[in-house]
Amino acid sequence: MTAPPLNVLLVDDHAVVRAGYRVLLEKEASIRVVGEAESVAQALERLDALQPDVAIVDVTLKDGGGIDLARRMRSEHATVRVIMFSMHDEAIFASRSLEAGASGYVTKSSGPNELVHAVHEVAAGRRFLSHDVAQRLALHSIDPDATGPALAERELEVLRLLANGVGVKEMAHVLGLSPKTVANVQSSLRRKLGATTSVRLADVARKLGLLPRE
Amino acid sequence: MPPLPQVIDRRSSGRARADAWLVVAGVALAAAAAVTLELSERLYAFTRSFEHAQLDELPIVLFALSMGLAWYALRRRAEAAREAVARRLAENQLQAALTDLRRLASDRLASQEEERRHVARDLHDDLGQSLTALKLDATLLVGDCGAEPARARAAKVLQNVEHLQASVRDLISRLRPVALDELGLSAAIEHLATQWQERSPACDLLVTIHGDVDAVGPELALTIYRLVQEGLTNVFRHADASRVEVTMRRTRSAAGAEAIRVLVEDDGRGAAVVQPGFGLRGMRERVEAAGGTLQVGDAPPSGFVLDAELPIGSGP
Numbered sequence: 001m002t003a004p005p006l007n008v009l010l011v012d013d014h015a016v017v018r019a020g021y022r023v024l025l026e027k028e029a030s031i032r033v034v035g036e037a038e039s040v041a042q043a044l045e046r047l048d049a050l051q052p053d054v055a056i057v058d059v060t061l062k063d064g065g066g067i068d069l070a071r072r073m074r075s076e077h078a079t080v081r082v083i084m085f086s087m088h089d090e091a092i093f094a095s096r097s098l099e100a101g102a103s104g105y106v107t108k109s110s111g112p113n114e115l116v117h118a119v120h121e122v123a124a125g126r127r128f129l130s131h132d133v134a135q136r137l138a139l140h141s142i143d144p145d146a147t148g149p150a151l152a153e154r155e156l157e158v159l160r161l162l163a164n165g166v167g168v169k170e171m172a173h174v175l176g177l178s179p180k181t182v183a184n185v186q187s188s189l190r191r192k193l194g195a196t197t198s199v200r201l202a203d204v205a206r207k208l209g210l211l212p213r214e
Numbered sequence: 215m216p217p218l219p220q221v222i223d224r225r226s227s228g229r230a231r232a233d234a235w236l237v238v239a240g241v242a243l244a245a246a247a248a249v250t251l252e253l254s255e256r257l258y259a260f261t262r263s264f265e266h267a268q269l270d271e272l273p274i275v276l277f278a279l280s281m282g283l284a285w286y287a288l289r290r291r292a293e294a295a296r297e298a299v300a301r302r303l304a305e306n307q308l309q310a311a312l313t314d315l316r317r318l319a320s321d322r323l324a325s326q327e328e329e330r331r332h333v334a335r336d337l338h339d340d341l342g343q344s345l346t347a348l349k350l351d352a353t354l355l356v357g358d359c360g361a362e363p364a365r366a367r368a369a370k371v372l373q374n375v376e377h378l379q380a381s382v383r384d385l386i387s388r389l390r391p392v393a394l395d396e397l398g399l400s401a402a403i404e405h406l407a408t409q410w411q412e413r414s415p416a417c418d419l420l421v422t423i424h425g426d427v428d429a430v431g432p433e434l435a436l437t438i439y440r441l442v443q444e445g446l447t448n449v450f451r452h453a454d455a456s457r458v459e460v461t462m463r464r465t466r467s468a469a470g471a472e473a474i475r476v477l478v479e480d481d482g483r484g485a486a487v488v489q490p491g492f493g494l495r496g497m498r499e500r501v502e503a504a505g506g507t508l509q510v511g512d513a514p515p516s517g518f519v520l521d522a523e524l525p526i527g528s529g530p
């Protein structure tokens with residue numbers, strides 16, 4: 001018996017784009033576009049009414065940010081999978097999307113088949129990034145489903161303390177190392193993880209299970 | 215000619231008063247000495263011996279001389295006062311002109327940035343979305359075309375559409391900082407830092423953000439972004455640093471107003487390599503036009519620090 005089609009909600013404030021992607025997605029027997037929305041307000045309303053499996057959301061909407069919308073969608077309907085959609089292919093867009101709870105990020109310049117593929121992947125509980133953005137993100141990102149980068153014991157300890165806001169001097173004291181060594185470990189950690197901000201490090205620590213979940 | 219404004223310079227009027235008292239004291243002393251020592255009698259006796267040289271008229275002559283000198287001094291003093299007032303007027307006019315010029319320059323910059331924002335948005339919305347739809351149709355067309363040469367032609371159309379999409383993306387990123395308009399200031403700074411870090415793997419670049427810095431107006435966000443952008447450009451071009459820290463912090467100014475503190479610190483060559491062309495003056499103008507303060511200088515033991523504080527809510 002074939003699985004029921006995946007119900008998809010399209011959220012984009014450009015009718016031309018919505019129409020185009022509806023045609024594309026409905027070519028697939030396994031996908032059904034059950035609704036469209038052109039604003040944050042409409043999207044939330046349609047989400048409630050239609051309870052789709054997957055929502056495809058543009059990063060820029062006229063009455064608000066798509067990423068904030070994704071966050072709200074995920075908090076109000078934990079089962080919906082969100083794919084962010086955008087012209088932009090920079091890693092920061094994808095990483096912020098994933099942080100907000102989206103399962104996928106697809107650029108509007110990648111092949112339309114990537115979006116179809118994305119729908120299937122995220123519905124199955126996996127993450128999906130279109131190839132152009134995946135390449136950029138690979139340079140500096142952590143895939144929480146993988147076992148994470150190979151970090152030495154000492155690096156893990158430093159990461160844990162760092163993510164808990166412990167300063168270098170205190171850390172040196174606690175770990176029995178010189179402050180210079182601690183600073184060096186932190187530098188190499190940031191480079192390994194591609195985390196230039198302490199917020200990013202905290203995220204990584206959380207994903208590796210080093211911080212209690214909020 | 216309109217009456218000249220009074221020039222009251224506290225220090226010099228204090229000196230004048232002190233000088234006047236000195237004169238009074240001197241004259242009083244002379245008078246006291248003359249009375250007690252009977253100076254004029256002695257002088258009379260002395261000059262009497264030189265009567266043939268008419269030296270006895272000396273006191274009268276000296277008196278006339280002192281009156282003349284006093285008159286001369288008073289005239290010069292009045293002249294100097296008028297000159298000082300004229301100069302003060304000219305300085306005020308210059309200051310006013312300078313302020314106007316600064317405001318003009320900052321207004322022009324602000325409207326230029328605003329224009330860029332609009333163009334970037336139009337590129338994204340109009341051109342970008344149309345291109346997306348075009349790409350979709352072109353892709354479907356390639357699939358629909360069974361035979362050559364139609365299929366090859368459709369493939370070329372698709373290729374050109376993809377090229378156009380890339381061009382529009384590039385144009386947009388030239389007009390506005392990446393992610394600033396869509397994701398906010400902290401995302402834009404993070405992206406900027408990541409770009410620099412990737413280009414300079416040997417240098418350790420750290421960005422720390424305390425508090426919500428995204429809830430600032432678009433003009434302030436752009437000013438802060440440009441500040442960090444300029445600061446980082448200078449560091450990576452000239453400082454030869456091994457470590458750079460960018461810190462942004464939501465704070466309160468000395469006056470108690472909500473503000474954002476921005477620091478760009480490195481451990482490189484320090485202020486010695488700072489040249490006029492480093493855009494510091496432009497940065498200062500932008501920061502001050504936004505009602506903020508900017509301090510730059512050496513950061514011991516070695517390196518440079520750029521320290522700005524900008525109020526949220528007042529100014530552009």
